[in-house]
Amino acid sequence: MITLEGISKSYDLGSVQISALKGIDLAIDRGEFITVMGPSGSGKSTLLHILGILDSPDAGTYRLEEHDLMTLSDKELSRIRNQHFGFVFQSFNLFNEFNAFENVMFPLMYAGIRGSERRERARSLLVQVGLEHRLYHYPNMLSGGEQQRVAIARALANDPTLILADEPTGNLPSDKGEEILQILDGLNRDGVTVVMVTHDDVLGKRGSRCVRLRDGVVESDTGRAA
Amino acid sequence: MRPIDRLLVSIRHIRGRLVESILVVLATAVGVALVASMAAFIRSYDEQTEYLLSHPAYRELIVEAVGNETELDEPAVEYDPDTTSEASLGYDDIQVALENTSLVTYGYLADREQLSTQLPGSGRFSGRGMAAAGGVALGDSSRDPAAGAGEAGVELPFPPPGTFPPPTDMTDAAEGDGAARGDGAGSGGSDNPFAAIRKQMEDAAAAGEEPPEFNLDQFFQVDDDVLTELPLESFPGRRVSAEFFEAYGLAVAEGSEFTNEDLESGNQVIVLGSSLADALFPDGDALGTRIRLNLQTYTVIGVLSPTTLTDTETDASYNDVAYVPNAAAQVNFGGNVMRFHRPAGTLRFAVDDSANLDLATAELQAHFGAEYGDGAVRITAPLEELQTEREKLSRILSVVLFLAAAGLFIASINLFNLMLMRVIKRTKGIGITRALGATRREIARQFLNESAFMSLTGAVIGLAVSPFVYRLLQSALIAEVSAVTLVNWPFLLVGALGAFLFSLIFGVYPALQAGRIDAALAIRSE
Numbered sequence: 001m002i003t004l005e006g007i008s009k010s011y012d013l014g015s016v017q018i019s020a021l022k023g024i025d026l027a028i029d030r031g032e033f034i035t036v037m038g039p040s041g042s043g044k045s046t047l048l049h050i051l052g053i054l055d056s057p058d059a060g061t062y063r064l065e066e067h068d069l070m071t072l073s074d075k076e077l078s079r080i081r082n083q084h085f086g087f088v089f090q091s092f093n094l095f096n097e098f099n100a101f102e103n104v105m106f107p108l109m110y111a112g113i114r115g116s117e118r119r120e121r122a123r124s125l126l127v128q129v130g131l132e133h134r135l136y137h138y139p140n141m142l143s144g145g146e147q148q149r150v151a152i153a154r155a156l157a158n159d160p161t162l163i164l165a166d167e168p169t170g171n172l173p174s175d176k177g178e179e180i181l182q183i184l185d186g187l188n189r190d191g192v193t194v195v196m197v198t199h200d201d202v203l204g205k206r207g208s209r210c211v212r213l214r215d216g217v218v219e220s221d222t223g224r225a226a
Numbered sequence: 227m228r229p230i231d232r233l234l235v236s237i238r239h240i241r242g243r244l245v246e247s248i249l250v251v252l253a254t255a256v257g258v259a260l261v262a263s264m265a266a267f268i269r270s271y272d273e274q275t276e277y278l279l280s281h282p283a284y285r286e287l288i289v290e291a292v293g294n295e296t297e298l299d300e301p302a303v304e305y306d307p308d309t310t311s312e313a314s315l316g317y318d319d320i321q322v323a324l325e326n327t328s329l330v331t332y333g334y335l336a337d338r339e340q341l342s343t344q345l346p347g348s349g350r351f352s353g354r355g356m357a358a359a360g361g362v363a364l365g366d367s368s369r370d371p372a373a374g375a376g377e378a379g380v381e382l383p384f385p386p387p388g389t390f391p392p393p394t395d396m397t398d399a400a401e402g403d404g405a406a407r408g409d410g411a412g413s414g415g416s417d418n419p420f421a422a423i424r425k426q427m428e429d430a431a432a433a434g435e436e437p438p439e440f441n442l443d444q445f446f447q448v449d450d451d452v453l454t455e456l457p458l459e460s461f462p463g464r465r466v467s468a469e470f471f472e473a474y475g476l477a478v479a480e481g482s483e484f485t486n487e488d489l490e491s492g493n494q495v496i497v498l499g500s501s502l503a504d505a506l507f508p509d510g511d512a513l514g515t516r517i518r519l520n521l522q523t524y525t526v527i528g529v530l531s532p533t534t535l536t537d538t539e540t541d542a543s544y545n546d547v548a549y550v551p552n553a554a555a556q557v558n559f560g561g562n563v564m565r566f567h568r569p570a571g572t573l574r575f576a577v578d579d580s581a582n583l584d585l586a587t588a589e590l591q592a593h594f595g596a597e598y599g600d601g602a603v604r605i606t607a608p609l610e611e612l613q614t615e616r617e618k619l620s621r622i623l624s625v626v627l628f629l630a631a632a633g634l635f636i637a638s639i640n641l642f643n644l645m646l647m648r649v650i651k652r653t654k655g656i657g658i659t660r661a662l663g664a665t666r667r668e669i670a671r672q673f674l675n676e677s678a679f680m681s682l683t684g685a686v687i688g689l690a691v692s693p694f695v696y697r698l699l700q701s702a703l704i705a706e707v708s709a710v711t712l713v714n715w716p717f718l719l720v721g722a723l724g725a726f727l728f729s730l731i732f733g734v735y736p737a738l739q740a741g742r743i744d745a746a747l748a749i750r751s752e
Contacts, residue, residue: 045750046746049745049746049749052661054657054660054661054745054746054749055744055745055746074665074666074667075665075667078660078663078664078665078666078668079663081660081661081662081663082662082663082664083663085661087658087661087662089658089749093654093658093749095655095658097238097239097241097242098238106659106662107662107663109227109228109231109235110227110659110662110663110664110668111663112227112228114228154662158663
């Protein structure tokens, strides 16, 4: 599904040049549940952003299915993010000016889905994550676990093939975190590919494959080893 | 994203920062209102200037005898022949001047005078009241010694020595054309009460006694067939000579204009403007009616066709004005008509093309200089005064327009700052929307939509209040040049649209900045 070859990325922090990724090769197959682990600063989040085409690498190639993403326009890349990717963040990142229902509608609006279809879809997504009683609540009226479930509903809006989760349980108590993980497990069972960044060893074993990064290079990859 | 969705999202974001948004919208509204009303105002002003430049009054040259002016604080009755010029200008001077000049096309008399229908004894009438309520208007005629004499005649029914023309001027109106027209205002008895009273006064003075009482009423007796009840108390009049009608392009619809023969024989005839005729004679029976105005009896001989001209000094429509012959005034004293050929005081000349005004002035100056001596007459061109005034006003308008534009500019800068601040505050949100599938273009559009929504709201409010601002500007700027009366809606709209587009531009840069934001950095930011 995804092939990364020789991906490197560095950030220019004033005078200091920081290399976040130094030549990453990674192939991801459809239906995998990959956990990305590593200490702070090892490049986990950068890798996730590059996978989600929020960030572009300085060097290397990124192939999604048959597309070379390096050659696509902003419009095409945005469409891929909208249609094929779903993002879940550690700090939920809901829009505070909009209620749960409206937050879920955003990706549907960008997809051009309108009217009753959009409303039906947003409602069923929130029902799917168990928030049918919280449709019109604003993020600040929801608990952390509920917010993250809204975020997952939003990530699933356009039936993505890849979920990119950056420490999705990092801001949650363990029982609420477990609920989120079960939702992700369920999605993975339904065939959605999941890439989850975590620094928790226990969580790192939840996936079908664990990729460890250190100093911007792949230290170990259980998928490759297996 | 569909425009309606984008708009709804915009409104939610604006609602999230309501106070700042309202302030920016109001500031924009003020800027738009100022700019729109100034644009409309300047347009009206230009149109008015164009109208005025085409007005016959601005092809005129006014010739006045120097030294004939009466100081404002001096009673008009005090006419001292010693201080007046040698040049006692009269109707006859016009013909001579026209013969001696080549560029001057017309020459005429056209003094303004309020005509009052109020009769003495009605309670409104008094010596002072006469002057104020309609006897002799301010302006040209108050400088006119004869007009002063006329007032004297009212306050005191016989003239102070040296003021009135000699008694030989007293004629019986039964002779001449007046009788033929049925203008027999004076076809009364042969006794001259004026002379009788004068004799009484002289006798009393000679005997050292108090002057005898006399009855004013005998001076104001009016024939039965004269219409004394008119629906208007007073209306503007112009004492003109016949060429005035030609120079101003005024034509009769009914009856005829008066001629210079009427003028010379002192016929008391009157020509009415179309609206005035309708107001005075709703039944349309104006022609031939005899009416009493300013103590004199006039026969209506003509009604003018409607004209678009307005008086450049009083703004009265020429349709509301009555025209009476100049150069001779008559007072009917108890059946005896006293006529005095008064000096006209103000002669008016006109050229065909206002470009010739300077040369025509020189011609007239040369002519009157040869006739009465250098400096005996003063020639003024109303056009020159208009241009001076317009230049001054144009400068004021430029300054106000600049201030209005500055107001809009400041409001737009506020909008710009608010939008830029929002872009910064929503950096993380921008990153998230990118993750959800928004293109850079979509994000820029979203921000542009928000600023445009505020600009538009401000423009609509500004447009709504601009007629009031317009009126305010009007009252502040154009006290004297008041013909700019109608709100110029097309230009108000054009001005508001221009101001809106100007304000819109200030949303572009913040929107582009929003589109440029790096998604990955934005998501990491707090």
